[in-house]
Amino acid sequence: MERGSRRRRSFPESIVVEIIARLPLRSIARIKSVCKQWRSLVESSYFRSLFVSLHRSSSSSWSLMFPIKYQSPITEAIGFYGCERWDLPKSPASHIIPCQSFPNHDYYYYVASSNGLVWNEQIYGVEEARRIKPTSFVGNPVTQECVVIPPPPDPLNNPSTMVTRIVDGVVSSFKVISTAYQGFDRHHVRNMYVYSSETGRWSFKQLRTPIPLQRHGFSSPLNLDGMIYEWDKRLDDPTGPGVLVSYDFYAQKDDNQCRIIPLPGPHNKYVRRCLTTSCGDVIYVEILYQRLKVWKLKCNNSSDGEWWQLTREEINMASVGFDVDCFPLGMNPFDTDLIYLWSRQHxxxxxxxxxxxxxxxxxxxxxxxxxxxxxxxNTSYSKMFMEETYEHDTDSVVTLSQYVLPLWMDPVPRPPN
Incomplete structure (x- = not known):
C-alpha cells in the first residue's frame, strides 16, 4: 500500500457513545471537560438515559455520617466506595471537606445531604465574625460544584436539614431548613426559616402539630423524597415510645400541618432503636432483649391505621452470637438485607x-x-457517638445521615440571579 493512501479509521459516533457510557462517572466527568462537543454529548438526555440503563444493577458510593458538628467537620461511621458507577479511590465523605471554592475547611462542617447534594455550614466565633463573612453552601463535593447560601434573616437559628425535588430522575431544586429559636414555649408550633433554590430567598415558615410535642424543631431529622421525618415525644406521654413527625416541603397545597405517625410495637425502656432509609423506604429498626426487628413505613397516609410492615421475621441475636447490648446504626441505602449495628460488648x-x-x-x-x-x-467515631448517645438518653431513636452519591452527575440547581 502506498504512503498517503492510508486512511485513519474512525469509529461511528454511536459506538463511541456506547463505550463512554460504560465508563464510571469519575472518568466521564473528565471527558466532559475536554471540549464543548463532549460536554454537550455527556449532558444530553440520551446519554444520561443510556448510562443509567447500562449501570442499572450497580450501586452508588455512600457514607453513613454522625451528626457531631463541632467536634469534627467529617464524622463518617461507614463508607462504601470504589464501586463500578463512580469508581472513587477514597470514601465519599473525604470529598465533602475541603471544597475547592472554600479551601479553608477549618471553618466548615457537614450539616446534611439529599440526593448527592451536601449542605456545609460555617463555624465562626465573635472575633472571627468580624473578619470573616458568614457563609454556607450547597453543592456536589465530587464534581466540586456549589452554590453559596446567604445567612437567614435571624442569626439565632439552628441549621437542621435539607430536602430536594426530583423531576424525571434529576435534582431540580433544593431547600435548606434552619430551626428558629423563637416561640419555644409553644409545643404545637415549629418555627423555621427555609431557603429555596427556586427563589434564591429565605422565608419564614410555621408548622403545626395536632398534638403537643417536647421538641420545637428538627434537630436530627431524616429526609427522603422532599419529606422530613423526626422522632419526638408527646408532651402528654413523656415515658411512651414517641412518634414520628413528618412534613412534605414540596407539597402541592399550602398545608402547614405536620403528620404524626405512631411507632410500631409496645414500648420498653430497654429497647434500642434507629431510623434510616433503604431502597427508597423509611426503615425503623429495634433491638429488644436480643430480638432484632425491622419495619418498613407502608405509606404516609394510612387509612386503616397500619402504618408499618415487618420486612421479615425477627432475628434472635443470641442465636447468631451477639449480646443484648447491640444498638442499630442504620441500613445499606441500596440493600435492605444489610444492616449495621454497634456492639457495646465488643x-x-x-x-x-x-x-x-x-x-x-x-x-x-x-x-x-x-x-x-x-x-x-470508623470505629472510634462510632464508639464516641453511641456511648455518648445512650449515656445521656437511652430512650432515643438514633438517626444518622446518609450521604449517598447520585446515580448521575446532576448539576447543582442554581437560584435565579
Whole structure:
C-alpha cells in the first residue's frame, strides 16, 4: 500500500457513545471537560438515559455520617466506595471537606445531604465574625460544584436539614431548613426559616402539630423524597415510645400541618432503636432483649391505621452470637438485607446480612474490599457517638445521615440571579 493512501479509521459516533457510557462517572466527568462537543454529548438526555440503563444493577458510593458538628467537620461511621458507577479511590465523605471554592475547611462542617447534594455550614466565633463573612453552601463535593447560601434573616437559628425535588430522575431544586429559636414555649408550633433554590430567598415558615410535642424543631431529622421525618415525644406521654413527625416541603397545597405517625410495637425502656432509609423506604429498626426487628413505613397516609410492615421475621441475636447490648446504626441505602449495628460488648461496628443471618465484627478502623467495592469502618467515631448517645438518653431513636452519591452527575440547581 502506498504512503498517503492510508486512511485513519474512525469509529461511528454511536459506538463511541456506547463505550463512554460504560465508563464510571469519575472518568466521564473528565471527558466532559475536554471540549464543548463532549460536554454537550455527556449532558444530553440520551446519554444520561443510556448510562443509567447500562449501570442499572450497580450501586452508588455512600457514607453513613454522625451528626457531631463541632467536634469534627467529617464524622463518617461507614463508607462504601470504589464501586463500578463512580469508581472513587477514597470514601465519599473525604470529598465533602475541603471544597475547592472554600479551601479553608477549618471553618466548615457537614450539616446534611439529599440526593448527592451536601449542605456545609460555617463555624465562626465573635472575633472571627468580624473578619470573616458568614457563609454556607450547597453543592456536589465530587464534581466540586456549589452554590453559596446567604445567612437567614435571624442569626439565632439552628441549621437542621435539607430536602430536594426530583423531576424525571434529576435534582431540580433544593431547600435548606434552619430551626428558629423563637416561640419555644409553644409545643404545637415549629418555627423555621427555609431557603429555596427556586427563589434564591429565605422565608419564614410555621408548622403545626395536632398534638403537643417536647421538641420545637428538627434537630436530627431524616429526609427522603422532599419529606422530613423526626422522632419526638408527646408532651402528654413523656415515658411512651414517641412518634414520628413528618412534613412534605414540596407539597402541592399550602398545608402547614405536620403528620404524626405512631411507632410500631409496645414500648420498653430497654429497647434500642434507629431510623434510616433503604431502597427508597423509611426503615425503623429495634433491638429488644436480643430480638432484632425491622419495619418498613407502608405509606404516609394510612387509612386503616397500619402504618408499618415487618420486612421479615425477627432475628434472635443470641442465636447468631451477639449480646443484648447491640444498638442499630442504620441500613445499606441500596440493600435492605444489610444492616449495621454497634456492639457495646465488643466496642465495635457489626455488619449483618438479615437474609443469611451472618454477622461480622469490625473491631478496628479498617478498609477492605468485597468484590463490588471498598469499605471503610470508623470505629472510634462510632464508639464516641453511641456511648455518648445512650449515656445521656437511652430512650432515643438514633438517626444518622446518609450521604449517598447520585446515580448521575446532576448539576447543582442554581437560584435565579
Amino acid at each position: 466496642r465495635c461496628v457489626v455488619s449483618g446480612n438479615l437474609r443469611t443471618q451472618e454477622f461480622t465484627l469490625h473491631k478496628e478502623s479498617e478498609t477492605w474490599s468485597d468484590g463490588e467495592g471498598s469499605w471503610r469502618i
